[in-house]
Amino acid sequence: MDYFGQLLANGLVLGAIYALTAVAFTLVYGVVRLVNFAFGELFMLGAFLTASLMLPEVRLIGVAVPMPGFSLPVAAAGAIALTALLGVLVDRIAYRPLRNAPRLAPLITSIAVSVVLQSLAQTIWGAEELRFPEFHLATLPPVVLFDSIYLSVMDLVVMATALAAMLGLSAFIARSSLGRAMRASAEDQMAATLVGIPVNRVVAAAFAIGSGFAALAGLLYAQTYGFAHSGMGFLPGLKALTAAVLGGIGSIPGAALGGLILGLVEALGAGYLPNGTAWKDAISFVLLVGLLYLRPQGLLGKPELNSAGRGSLLGGASDFGAVWLRAAFATFDGWLARAAAGGPRAALALLAFALLLGALVPSDYWLRILTMVVVYGMLASGLNVIVGFAGLLDLGFVAFWAVGSYLTSILFVLLLKDQFGVAPADIWWLLYLNLPLAGLVAAGFAVILGTPTLRLRGDYLAIMTLGFGEIVRVVAINWMDLTNGPMGIRGIPAPNLFGIALGSPRAQFFFALALAVLVVFAIARLVRSYVGRAWVAIREDEEAAEAMGVPTARYKLYAYAASGFVGGFVGVFYAHSQQYISPLNFSLFENILLLMLVVLGGLGTFVGPFVGALIWIVFLQLALDLPFVQAYPETRFALLGVVLVVLMVFRPQGLAASARVALTMSGARSKEAA
Amino acid sequence: MRAPSPTPLLEARAITVRFGGLEAVGGLDMAIGRNAIHGLIGPNGAGKTTVLNVLTGFIRPSEGELVFDGEAIGGLGVNRFARRGLARTFQNIRLFGAMTVLESVLVGAHQRFSANALSLVFGRRAAREAERAMIVRAYELLDFVGLGAEVADRVATTLSYGHQRRVEIARALISAPKLLLLDEPLAGMNAVEKSEIADLVRQVRAQGIAVLLIEHDMQIVRRLCDHLTVLDYGRRLADGPPDEVLADPAVQAAYLGRAR
Numbered sequence: 051m052d053y054f055g056q057l058l059a060n061g062l063v064l065g066a067i068y069a070l071t072a073v074a075f076t077l078v079y080g081v082v083r084l085v086n087f088a089f090g091e092l093f094m095l096g097a098f099l100t101a102s103l104m105l106p107e108v109r110l111i112g113v114a115v116p117m118p119g120f121s122l123p124v125a126a127a128g129a130i131a132l133t134a135l136l137g138v139l140v141d142r143i144a145y146r147p148l149r150n151a152p153r154l155a156p157l158i159t160s161i162a163v164s165v166v167l168q169s170l171a172q173t174i175w176g177a178e179e180l181r182f183p184e185f186h187l188a189t190l191p192p193v194v195l196f197d198s199i200y201l202s203v204m205d206l207v208v209m210a211t212a213l214a215a216m217l218g219l220s221a222f223i224a225r226s227s228l229g230r231a232m233r234a235s236a237e238d239q240m241a242a243t244l245v246g247i248p249v250n251r252v253v254a255a256a257f258a259i260g261s262g263f264a265a266l267a268g269l270l271y272a273q274t275y276g277f278a279h280s281g282m283g284f285l286p287g288l289k290a291l292t293a294a295v296l297g298g299i300g301s302i303p304g305a306a307l308g309g310l311i312l313g314l315v316e317a318l319g320a321g322y323l324p325n326g327t328a329w330k331d332a333i334s335f336v337l338l339v340g341l342l343y344l345r346p347q348g349l350l351g352k353p354e355l356n357s358a359g360r361g362s363l364l365g366g367a368s369d370f371g372a373v374w375l376r377a378a379f380a381t382f383d384g385w386l387a388r389a390a391a392g393g394p395r396a397a398l399a400l401l402a403f404a405l406l407l408g409a410l411v412p413s414d415y416w417l418r419i420l421t422m423v424v425v426y427g428m429l430a431s432g433l434n435v436i437v438g439f440a441g442l443l444d445l446g447f448v449a450f451w452a453v454g455s456y457l458t459s460i461l462f463v464l465l466l467k468d469q470f471g472v473a474p475a476d477i478w479w480l481l482y483l484n485l486p487l488a489g490l491v492a493a494g495f496a497v498i499l500g501t502p503t504l505r506l507r508g509d510y511l512a513i514m515t516l517g518f519g520e521i522v523r524v525v526a527i528n529w530m531d532l533t534n535g536p537m538g539i540r541g542i543p544a545p546n547l548f549g550i551a552l553g554s555p556r557a558q559f560f561f562a563l564a565l566a567v568l569v570v571f572a573i574a575r576l577v578r579s580y581v582g583r584a585w586v587a588i589r590e591d592e593e594a595a596e597a598m599g600v601p602t603a604r605y606k607l608y609a610y611a612a613s614g615f616v617g618g619f620v621g622v623f624y625a626h627s628q629q630y631i632s633p634l635n636f637s638l639f640e641n642i643l644l645l646m647l648v649v650l651g652g653l654g655t656f657v658g659p660f661v662g663a664l665i666w667i668v669f670l671q672l673a674l675d676l677p678f679v680q681a682y683p684e685t686r687f688a689l690l691g692v693v694l695v696v697l698m699v700f701r702p703q704g705l706a707a708s709a710r711v712a713l714t715m716s717g718a719r720s721k722e723a724a
Numbered sequence: 725m726r727a728p729s730p731t732p733l734l735e736a737r738a739i740t741v742r743f744g745g746l747e748a749v750g751g752l753d754m755a756i757g758r759n760a761i762h763g764l765i766g767p768n769g770a771g772k773t774t775v776l777n778v779l780t781g782f783i784r785p786s787e788g789e790l791v792f793d794g795e796a797i798g799g800l801g802v803n804r805f806a807r808r809g810l811a812r813t814f815q816n817i818r819l820f821g822a823m824t825v826l827e828s829v830l831v832g833a834h835q836r837f838s839a840n841a842l843s844l845v846f847g848r849r850a851a852r853e854a855e856r857a858m859i860v861r862a863y864e865l866l867d868f869v870g871l872g873a874e875v876a877d878r879v880a881t882t883l884s885y886g887h888q889r890r891v892e893i894a895r896a897l898i899s900a901p902k903l904l905l906l907d908e909p910l911a912g913m914n915a916v917e918k919s920e921i922a923d924l925v926r927q928v929r930a931q932g933i934a935v936l937l938i939e940h941d942m943q944i945v946r947r948l949c950d951h952l953t954v955l956d957y958g959r960r961l962a963d964g965p966p967d968e969v970l971a972d973p974a975v976q977a978a979y980l981g982r983a984r
């Protein structure tokens with residue numbers, strides 16, 4: 051009972067923090083139907099700003115800057131105000147221009163903004179932790195309840211503050227005119243505009259309050275640990291989103307309830323399950339997935355939020371921005387489109403160019419980079435099948451990639467080499483067997499993961515797949531016997547053909563290129579058939595597709611399977627070319643990066659994923675030559691984020707949008723019938 | 725005028741649809757004959773589109789049953805309705821964005837393809853030939869609905885309104901349906917276009933496909949249809965041959981009583 055009581059108390063503290071952040075997600079979602087992933091980073095900034103304001107001096111970008119050294123309450127108030135301001139600014143720059151854009155655009159910018167904020171924080175405050183100064187409340191002896199449950203004074207402060215903030219918000223929404231306007235917008239934005247509620251002001255207010263809540267949660271969270279860190283917002287952010295969805299996104303009492311439930315479940319799970327602390331992150335995501343499956347609208351939410359969203363994922367151009375910039379994008383796009391319209395001849399020319407590049411590039415260093423371009427291009431192509439063609443926003447794609455990489459590594463290293471003493475060179479052929487095998491296993495896996503998502507649409511689908519991706523990662527970290535856990539698997543043999551090791555960077559490049567030809571060819575054949583047409587029809591209008599006799603559920607699963615196959619297939623090569631894999635290779639960030647590459651290049655095109663990969667990876671390398679970037683490598687990610695926001699705002703359809711794929715078989719475009 | 729066949733193609737029995745408290749369709753009985761052009765008329769908001777949605781599986785009626793070609797089809801999924809031979813168009817045109825006209829029409833032929841993934845990837849002959857045959861058919865149908873082959877490569881949603889309607893009809897026809905359900909195909913068209921589409925509907929019927937037509941223009945309905953069902957507030961007000969039905973004082977009252 052004492053143990054239970056202590057867990058309960060811990061759960062309540064954690065739940066209070068989740069609840070505060072969940073309110074941020076829910077408030078903004080209610081008003082603009084946007085999952086603002088950047089709240090996790092605003093949470094982190096709240097902590098950094100508070101710690102900075104409390105210290106006499108902080109090093110910012112390596113320079114010592116004197117600080118006021120406020121007490122915690124004053125510093126907290128300052129940090130909350132600053133973060134709220136930042137939240138409004140983010141809305142103004144990155145989201146407001148996209149209010150009527152296709153639904154993927156604001157989601158991408160919100161992810162991009164969080165990448166920007168996180169890498170900026172790391173640049174400004176450094177990669178190390180920032181310690182909070184001693185605060186006298188934190189030094190008081192803990193309060194003991196029922197002789198056995200220990201609660202620090204700060205824990206009590208956390209709970210009291212959270213409660214006060216929630217009550218304050220409810221009062222604000224019930225009493226003030228702005229709050230009432232907010233509720234009206236959440237009920238029905240269209241009607242709210244009609245009755246003259248200034249929607250932009252309401253949205254800005256929602257962002258300000260939401261960001262303030264996130265900052266408050268972040269500083270309380272960091273305070274209990276005693277330090278702030280640039281990566282600290284990520285997981286709590288996801289958990290809070292989970293809590294918001296659990297409670298029914300859009301509902302404020304739901305967010306509070308969801309946060310508490312999640313905090314309690316996590317604390318109790320960590321305490322009672324075998325090896326619970328290691329698995330506690332998986333608990334929340336399992337809860338999320340189960341709930342979305344059984345009751346997509348959450349505990350207190352409204353079912354209509356699980357709707358098709360605002361039309362096509364891709365359609366629509368931006369009506370915003372500088373004419374010259376749009377013209378420049380259009381020119382580049384037209385150029386790519388002409389190349390793509392060249393059909394097989396253009397594809398062969400491109401391949402010949404790549405072969406030439408592989409033969410002539412002298413440096414191993416650049417060959418390795420080009421190999422990475424091809425690998426990421428292939429992976430992005432796999433993701434493109436599901437997101438770009440079928441229109442299902444999948445944030446769990448890395449799981450399929452991980453399945454492929456782990457399958458071959460476990461077979462080669464952990465099983466055959468370590469258990470049976472078989473030398474990898476003797477079984478070189480196994481790699482070629484593993485490629486299709488891993489593809490099939492990953493495809494099966496994709497179908498299993500895809501089935502419960504069939505009823506979900508839009509943002510819910512993204513959140514559920516994200517949950518799957520995280521579960522797979524947590525499993526990879528914690529299932530030591532199978533995956534070797536966080537240490538990863540070393541000594542994966544390089545590809546080998548008839549006993550000839552293909553370990554040299556040049557050989558690997560050609561190997562990757564050969565696989566890429568297979569991948570693109572197979573995808574192209576599928577897409578340019580009735581299957582691809584069914585996918586695109588689902589993307590464009592699911593109900594109309596169904597009315598045309600397309601069994602949409604089945605074809606969604608086909609898209610998952612095809613995408614999973616590519617992920618598993620490429621994953622095998624990835625493992626052998628890296629020769630070392632660990633769960634870190636398959637984080638959500640990698641999935642986001644792949645999504646960015648596809649969006650950058652152009653969803654639903656064949657060249658897009660490769661264009662995106664080329665631009666990003668070459669940019670990463672070139673940027674390393676800049677002195678500033680050398681000193682602060684994280685700024686590259688900030689740049690990626692900025693590029694994406696700009697791209698989304700000025701050209702949401704991507705760089706190569708007009709290189710859109712013809713969905714009829716090439717050559718079959720018969721004029722004979724005409 | 726042909727004599728109606730003994731068993732109807734589609735029979736709706738006691739269909740009731742409720743949206744929350746609103747009864748959009750109440751106890752509707754309706755039979756569409758084989759090879760009929762069946763008009764479904766009624767004032768705005770009478771429930772015509774709702775009925776069409778029920779007949780194509782989009783809406784599960786709260787009560788009632790559907791029999792198509794002798795089989796009960798009530799609980800099936802929407803795509804099953806299409807596969808059994810019920811093809812439709814939409815009152816608010818729903819063509820696929822970012823697809824050419826040819827591609828959009830081919831989506832309608834979905835059920836007529838059967839190649840598996842491997843034969844698609846390896847470009848087996850049967851798969852290629854099926855594709856080519858359907859492309860030929862698509863061009864024929866574009867011609868049939870009065871569109872030239874030159875529109876085939878245009879993005880469907882950029883065409884004029886009248887042309888988009890024709891693409892929708894071609895997309896529905898390529899599935900080789902037994903019954904074509906058209907929701908106000910003449911809306912927003914000029915007199916010339918209207919008579920062209922009316923001719924088109926007759927030709928469709930001449931190929932042995934029955935047509936359900938929702939339409940507001942009484943002149944055209946009178947000339948085109950051989951059977952009418954009139955809805956008012958979701959209830960069947962009249963049912964029978966056009967001349968008889970349109971002469972019915974109750975029908976006239978329903979139309980005059982409310983602005984169309």
Ligand SMILES: Nc1ncnc2c1ncn2[C@@H]1O[C@H](COP(=O)(O)OP(=O)(O)OP(=O)(O)O)[C@@H](O)[C@H]1O
Pocket residue numbers: 743746748766767768769770771772773774775815
């Ligand atoms: N999905 C829905 N939810 C709630 N009410 C609906 C829904 N669809 C239709 N209705 C209501 O049902 C009634 C019948 O609508 P329906 O669209 O079938 O009429 P209609 O005869 O097609 O009208 P029109 O001639 O304007 O197309 C209307 O009152 C409409 O508001």
Ligand SMILES: [Mg+2]
Pocket residue numbers: 772773774815907
């Ligand atoms: Mg209607």
